[in-house]
Amino acid sequence: MLFELIGILQRCTQLNIIGLADSDVESNLRGAGIGMSVQEARSIAEVLGRDPTITELFCYDAMWSEHCSYKSSRATLKEFMPTDGPNVVMGPVEDSGIVAIDDKWCVVISHESHNHPSQILPNEGAATGIGGIVRDVNCMGATVVATADPLRFGDPYGPKASKVRWVAEGVVDGIWQYGNALGVPNIGGDIVFNESFDDNCLVNVVSLGIVRRDQIIRSRAPPAAGEGGYDVILIGKPTDASGLGGVTFASEALREEDEETNRGAVQIPDPFLKNVLFKANDDLFRLVREESVEIGFKDLGGGGFTCAASEMGAAGGFGMEINLDDMHKAGDFPPEVLSIAETQERFLIISPVHLREKILKIYNEDWDLPNVYEGARASVVGKINSGNRFVVRHKGEIVCDVPIQHLTGGIRYQREERPRTFNLVEPETQEAADYNAVLLKILKSPNIASREHVYRYYDTEVMGNTVIRPGEADAGLIAPVRGEKFGVAMSVDSNPFYGRISPYWGGATAVAEAMRNVAAIGATPSTITDCLNYGNPEKPEAFWEFREGVKGLSDSCKQIWLKGYENQPVPIVSGNVSFYNESPQGSVDPSPVIACVGIIKDIGKAITQELKAAGDRLYLIGPRFDELGGSEYYRTIFNTTGANVPIVRFDLERRMIYAVIDAIDEGLLASAHDISNGGLACTAMEMALVRPAKFGLDLELDNAADAGMRTDKLLFSESSGFVLEARPGREGRLVDLLRSYDLEPMEIGKVSRKRRIVMKRAGVTVADLDLDEARLAWTSGLVEAMR
Amino acid sequence: MKIAVVQFPGTNCEYETLVAVKAVGMDGEIFRWNRSAGELSSFDGYFIPGGFSYQDRVRAGAIASKEPVMQALTEEAAKGKPIIGICNGFQILVEAGLLPGTGKVEMALAQNVMVSNGKIVRRGYYCDWINLRHEAPPRRCSGSFLMERGSLFKIPIAHGEGNLVTSTPKLIEMLNDEEQVVFRYCDKNGRVINEFPVNVNGSTESIAGICNPEGNVLGMMPHPERAFFAWQLPAFDPRKQRPDEPGPGRSVFESVKRYIEVNA
Structure with missing residues (x-):
């Protein structure tokens, strides 16, 4: 032998x-x-x-x-990140994390990046991002119920404006063309423009699924697979050469001269085939339940066939033998291409032999894959064995015979870290003379303006589960199970301007804001995922930024406890590390993009951010601090970054989040909006500007702390907080509740019947803006930046 | 009373449509495109839901309209059974010649073109909640059997090709005369304004839905199954605060049920 x-x-x-x-x-x-x-x-x-x-x-x-191996990042993630908690059903071990909603239902969540492909071929790159992430969620046995896209583009008015706009438009097109056709609603996301993304956009994508706890399917060979000689069945699109080397390409910096070569590493997605595959997968899940057998099921993503097959075998502790001649393919490709090409729309099943004919029938006859898409089908391509080798045959030869655990075990690097040193100064600024002009300029800024131009391309309604959609509140909300009252909320966040000043606080504030977003509709933060976008980890400064970011976001998770469990962190159950986001011109600003999932027990209690009735009183919680570093105000009005980055006061943050959740649960609030970009001024104005934009604002800033602050800093400081609209008659109870959390409610004015935004301090009118003029500025800013 | 929700490869609204069918007390099931088309005759009514059948290849709805199930549905339509095409379903009915009902393809649902003040401000896919006015008299059309003329509905749209155009002379005039125009886009007070955003996709005379001369086949671009419960409404609609109430789209499904009862 x-x-x-x-x-x-x-x-x-x-x-x-x-x-x-x-x-x-x-x-x-x-x-x-x-x-x-x-x-x-x-x-x-x-x-x-x-x-x-x-x-x-x-x-x-x-x-x-x-x-695939997280060789630079794994040690750091393990060192800092809290991944366990009382609601965790599955932490970051497989394609998606899972947390419990109640005793029966769970949320499945996955979070990825598709940055490099989207810079090269924006449409295909962004579409593949969705295509890959929804497979990660579906393969856990879950119904995919939502997606969200955090996007970072370059400066639309900078030296590379036309390329930046081409990338931005292509990415948005790719997202809607794929997501809408697939039939999964897009319920959130965000967009930030910043010159550090001129040559390296970030296209992150989050996907949510719903699964019953007793129906979760694992991505590993089941325990009986070795002795039973289980089948390895490949389903979906015929393997071709597309996406060859996609993971390697994702693990290098982008150089313009490589653009032609890199195009070949971009995968080609197909939402139409995916739509049919998902329905066929539902029948597979049903078959498995009826027959009470355990199977392994995994999507083919980065690393292609080899990655999916070897990881499933290794996770079960088995070996396997594959015959590439039995694989359905689009042509006669060499064995290394068939092994690692990242052809989209494929899954791998490991299942007992006695189910073989039934499984093949689901895909090849019932759902008729060969007639739906040329060359698509289900094929038995190999067998599991009790050995420990990953063996691949091709045309009668053994082309691969390696220890499976060695192949999947990867390697580890302990990278060197060194703080990035740079000079940060707070600017000496003159207070604006004309606040109306300042407010209009900020409302029109591409980073503040309404996102409506983009989200109207996204099908936010398909599946009929959507309760709160983009633009209505700080987070999206779906009711994914008919007959159940609970809702699942999602928000994403990361501020690259903060990350530039302090990678630690960039991480910490991203988590805090994502949690505030979810709390602002009344949902309780349940889990966090992260997509950690940084530069080349072989450079000590980039690796330092990465470690600082992980520390910061982990500290927020650990200190803003899971509500109802003192001292238990909000767990991080899924995530992704994306290094090498740099070009010869430099690295992207540190961007730990955070998604927060929240649960609300009764969707009927959720609230949105638009002002509800004239005369309602407005309250501020969260004092303002002189920390305008990275703020919209410094950037747009003074063209500077500053130094005093907003920090997270963990204890205060926790009390504010809990208080808002409780106030909404008690029905004390008519609307709520968290304070972030653009500070108190933009937060309050946005409540007036979102549809139906029926009311104005009469703001009296005298009660807002810090009372000694200059008016511009008071209005535009991005310190954490909320603006709350009390339900009439419930003001007293609201104040009591806030005080019970040791918070100082600051009454800052009323909702006004007049269509004007008025801000006063010490009896002097600071600003007095026409609502429709403000709305025009706010709704046109993004359209002009992307045109 | 049994409803078939017809599914093509690429359909993506069949599950929520089936939920709505069942919620008004009808039986229903999803009917996959490769089932024997002859089985369709055992159903009392049909929904062709939205999605991207056959990836919108050639034109939206063009490939699905050539499937055996559509030939079978043409026969069932001739018997007077109700067929409701929503979004891509509307596009399929047009491509199959079932709408406007002359047996020929006489109109198209072209790419959305948003026109405001004489300028094109946007093109293509658009998703939002819009207002509809019911134009036909009650009992004129299966899917609006219970609706009063002039009644208003808040309902979502989500499509890239809903701009109804025709080159057949006098077709629109005939549709108006024969009361085959079932729904038009309008503002919240019921005024038809042939400009974006009220006419959301540039459709001729703001037409959002039409029926065949007999009234049993209805095609509409908006999605009634996504406006079936009040909790699905947008935040600024006061009915949202009364989540147990029915949503505005429910009356389409109630209408089909009543139509079948009356014609049984």
Whole structure:
């Protein structure tokens, strides 16, 4: 047997490593198109005891890429991140995390980036982002019920404006063209423009699913798979060469001269086939329940077939034997292409042999894949065994035979960190003479203006579950199970301007704001996911930024406890690390993009942000601090960043979030909006400007603390807080409730019948704006920036 | 009373449509495109839900309209059974010649073109809640059987191609004369203003839904199944605060039920 194996191996192409000098190994690797380091290649040859085949090296290259193996980040994540909690059903071990809603239902959540592909081919890149993330959620046995897209683009008025606008438009098109056709509502997201994204946009995507706790499907070979010789069944689109090296491409900095080559690494998505596959998958899940068997189910994403197959086998503790000749494919591709191409719209099933015919019938006959999409189908491509090797055959040869745990185990690097040093100064500013002009300018800023231009492209209504949609409140809300009263809320956040000044506070504030967003509609923060977008981790400054960000966001999770469980963190159950977001012009601003999922027990209690009735009293909670570093005001009016970044006062933050949730639950609030970009001024104005925009504002700033602050700082400080509209007659109870949380309610004025936004301080009118003029500025800012 | 919710590859509103069918007390099931088309005759009425059937290849609805199930539905339509096409379902009915009902393809649902003050301000896909006015008299059309003329509905749209156009002379005049125009886009007070945002997609004479001459086949771009419960309404609608109330879209489903009862 051994001689036979060696004989076969000698017949397929091996890459000479053993006995060669480093420079020769290097040129052999690069010549074959493999990106791994010489040391990595040597360590593989050593474990195998021979020179590896080309296919083996490609498989290792994909599996040991930063994208698949988290080789630079894993130690840091483990060191800081809280991933467990009383509501956690599954932490970050498989494709998605799972938290409990109640005893029966769970939310499944996954969060990814698709940054590099979207910079090269915006439409396909962004679409594939959705395509991949919804597979991650679906493969847990869940119904995919929502998506959200946090987007970061370059400066639409900067030197690269036309490229930036081309990317932004293409990304939005890709999102709606894929998501709408798939039939999953987009219920949130955000957009920030900033020159650090000129050459490297960020396209993150979050997806939510719903599953019954007793119907979760795991992404691993089930315990009986080895002895039972379970089938490995590949379903979906025929494998082609698209997305070849996608994970490797995602693990390098972007260079303009590589643009042509990089296009080949972008995958081609197909929402139409996905739509049919999801329905067929539902039948698979039903079959599994009826037959009471356990299967393994996983989507094919980064690293393609090899990644999905080997990870499922290794997670079950088994080996497997694959025959690429049995794979349905779009042409005669070499084995390394079939192994790691990232062809979209594919899943892998590991299932008992006696279910084979029934499974094949679901895909190939009932849902008729071969007639829905040319070459699509379900094929049995291999078998699980009790061994420990990942063996792949192609045209009678063994092209890969490696220890499966070694392949999936990856490698670890302890990267060096060094604080980035830069000079930050607070600007000496003159208080504005004409606040009306300042307010209009800020309302029109691309980072403050209404997002309506974009979200009207998104189908926010499909599935019929949507309770609160984009533009109506700080978070989106769906009622995903008919007959149940609970709702699932989602919000995303990250402020790159804060991250630039302090990567730690950039992380901490992103978590706090995402939680405030969810609380502002009455939902309780239940879990956090993160997509950590940074530069090249091999550079100590970038790695320092990453570690600071992780510390900051973890501290917020640990100190703003899960409501109802003192000292228990809000758990982080899923996430993604995206390094190498840089070009020769520099790295993106540190961007730990956070998504927060909240649960509300009764959707009937949820509130939105638009003002409800003239005469209602408005309250501010959260004192203003002189921390305008990274603020919209400094940037738009003074063209400067500043130094005093907003921080999270963890104890205050927790009390504010809890108080708002309780006040909404008691029915004390008519509307609520959290304070973030643009400070108190923008927060209050937005409540008047969102539809139906029926009321004005009469703000009296005398009660707002810090009372000694200059008016512009009071209005535009982005310190955390909320503006609350009390329900008439419930003001007394609201004040009592806030005080019981040791908060000082500051009454700052009333909702006005007049269509004007009026701000006064010490009897002097500071601003007096026509509501319709303000609304025109606010609704046109994004349209002009993206046109 | 049994309803078939017809499913093509790419359909994406079949589940919520079935929920609405059942919620008004009708039986229903999803009917997959590759089932034997002959089985359709055992149903009393049909919904063709929204989505992107066959990926909108060629034109939205064009491929699905050639499927055997659509031939079978043409026969069932001739028997007077109700067929309601919503969004992509409307597009399929037009491509199949069932609407406006002459047996020929005489109109198209073209790309949305938003025109305001003589200028194109936007094109293509648009999702929002809009207002509809019911134009036909009661009992004229299966899907609006119970609605008064002039009654108003708040309802969502979500489509890229809903702009009804025709090159057939006098077709629009005939539709108006024969009371085949069932719904028009209007403002919240019921005024038809042929400009964006009230005419949300540039449709000729703000037409949002039409029926065949017999009234049993209705096509409409807006989604009544997404406005079935009051909690689905937008935040600024006061009915949202009364979540147990029915939503405005429910009357389409109630109408179909009543139509079947009356014609049984």
